[in-house]
Amino acid sequence: MKFNIIALAVPLFIFFILLEFLIARKKKLDYFNLHNSIANISIGIAERLMDVFVAGLFYYVYEYLQQRFALFTIRANVLTWILLLVCTDFVWYWYHRLAHEWNIFWAVHVVHHQSEDFNYTVSARITVLQAFVRTGFWCILPIIGFPAGMITSILIVHGLYPFFIHTRVIGKLGFLEYILVTPSHHRVHHASNEKYLDKNYGDVLIIWDKLFGTFQVEEEEPQYGLTKPLKSFSFLWQHFHFFIELWIAVKKEKGFFNKIRLLFKKPDVIDPGNREIAEEIFYIKHSEATVDKPLNKYVVWQMISITVLLFLFMGFDHYVSAFYQVIITGVIIITLVNCGAIMEQKKWIFYLEFGRLLLVALGCSIIYPNPWLLVTVVTIATLVIGYFYSIENKYLQWVYPTRNNT
Numbered sequence: 001m002k003f004n005i006i007a008l009a010v011p012l013f014i015f016f017i018l019l020e021f022l023i024a025r026k027k028k029l030d031y032f033n034l035h036n037s038i039a040n041i042s043i044g045i046a047e048r049l050m051d052v053f054v055a056g057l058f059y060y061v062y063e064y065l066q067q068r069f070a071l072f073t074i075r076a077n078v079l080t081w082i083l084l085l086v087c088t089d090f091v092w093y094w095y096h097r098l099a100h101e102w103n104i105f106w107a108v109h110v111v112h113h114q115s116e117d118f119n120y121t122v123s124a125r126i127t128v129l130q131a132f133v134r135t136g137f138w139c140i141l142p143i144i145g146f147p148a149g150m151i152t153s154i155l156i157v158h159g160l161y162p163f164f165i166h167t168r169v170i171g172k173l174g175f176l177e178y179i180l181v182t183p184s185h186h187r188v189h190h191a192s193n194e195k196y197l198d199k200n201y202g203d204v205l206i207i208w209d210k211l212f213g214t215f216q217v218e219e220e221e222p223q224y225g226l227t228k229p230l231k232s233f234s235f236l237w238q239h240f241h242f243f244i245e246l247w248i249a250v251k252k253e254k255g256f257f258n259k260i261r262l263l264f265k266k267p268d269v270i271d272p273g274n275r276e277i278a279e280e281i282f283y284i285k286h287s288e289a290t291v292d293k294p295l296n297k298y299v300v301w302q303m304i305s306i307t308v309l310l311f312l313f314m315g316f317d318h319y320v321s322a323f324y325q326v327i328i329t330g331v332i333i334i335t336l337v338n339c340g341a342i343m344e345q346k347k348w349i350f351y352l353e354f355g356r357l358l359l360v361a362l363g364c365s366i367i368y369p370n371p372w373l374l375v376t377v378v379t380i381a382t383l384v385i386g387y388f389y390s391i392e393n394k395y396l397q398w399v400y401p402t403r404n405n406t
C-alpha cells in the first residue's frame, strides 16, 4: 500500500505544537488561547485539504513552463541546489513584500496575520488562495530553467522552515540572527506596533530585508495581530472579510483606472470603516458570551476527528475515489465552519449539523448499499424535517445551555 509521506507533516506539526504548549505551560506563560488556536488550526486543515487537489496541478505548471520556456539548462548538483534555495528565498521575499503592499494580495495574506496569539498554530494560518498567488511567483523558477522535481522538493524544505519561526518560547539565537530568519525576526513581522509594521519579510535568509531596507530588530514586546483586530472566529469571515472591504473601497472609487490602481495600492489606503459596512452587509455580530466548557470539548473533539481524517486522506488519497474525496472534503469543511460558528455562538449551526449528517449518511449508504440502512436514513431525515423546529430548539439548548435561544 502506497502512503504519501507528505501526510507525516500533520503528526509532526501536532508534536511541535504540543511541545511548545507544554513548555509555555511549565513556564506559566500565557501563549495559547483555545479559540485562537482552533481558529488557526482550522485554516491550516482547510489549506492542507485543498493542497491534496492542487499540489499535482502546480507540479505540471512548473514542468510545462520549464519544458517550453526555460532560459537555461539546469541539472541537479550541489551548486544548483544552493542556487535554487537562494533564488526561491529571493522570490519569496518579493512575493511576501507585495502580499503586504498590494491590496489584491493582502486580501489573501491577511489571514496569516489575524491571530492575536503567536505560537506554532499560527504557522498553519495559510489559505489555499495564498498557495495560488505564491505559485504565480514561483513560476519564475522553471522559466529560469530549474526542473519541476527540484522546485517541488525545495518548496517542501522552504515551506517547512517557517513553521519553526512562529514561536515565543525561543529567544534570540546569537550569530544566527545575522544570517537566518529567526523566531525573533518573525515575531516583529507579526506585530502591529507602529515601528514593526511592514518589516522582516524574509523566509529563510534575513539578508534580503537588510538589503532592501525592511529589517527591524526585535526590541520591545510585540503586540500580535492586525492593527484593527478582526475579533472573529468565523471560518468564512476570516477568509473573505478583506475581499469584501476591498470591494466596498473599489465601488467607492471613481473611474475605472483608479479602481484598478486601488488593487495595487497599500492596504492602509482602505478606509477602516469599510469593516463595519461589510459586517452589516453579512450580518456579522460579535458575540461576547463565553463558550461553555462542555461545548469547548465538543469543538476540540470535532477538531481531533477531522485532523485524523485529514491525515488518513492525505496519506491514502490515491485510493479514495473522486466521489468520496468530495464527501470527505464536504464533511471536513462543514466541520470547520461549524467549529468557528460554535465559538461565535451562532444559531444556524443546526443546519450545518443536519447537512453534515446527511453527507455522512449518503457516504455510508453508498459504501454499504443495504436497503435497511437506506430506509433508516430516509426515515430519520423525514422525522428531522417533520419535527425540525422542536429538534432545533432542543439542539440549541444542548449546545448553548447558558444563553437564551428564543
Ligand SMILES: [Zn+2]
Residues within 6 Å of the ligand: 096, 100, 109, 112, 113, 189
Ligand atoms: Zn506577512
Ligand SMILES: [Zn+2]
Residues within 6 Å of the ligand: 112, 123, 166, 186, 190
Ligand atoms: Zn508568519
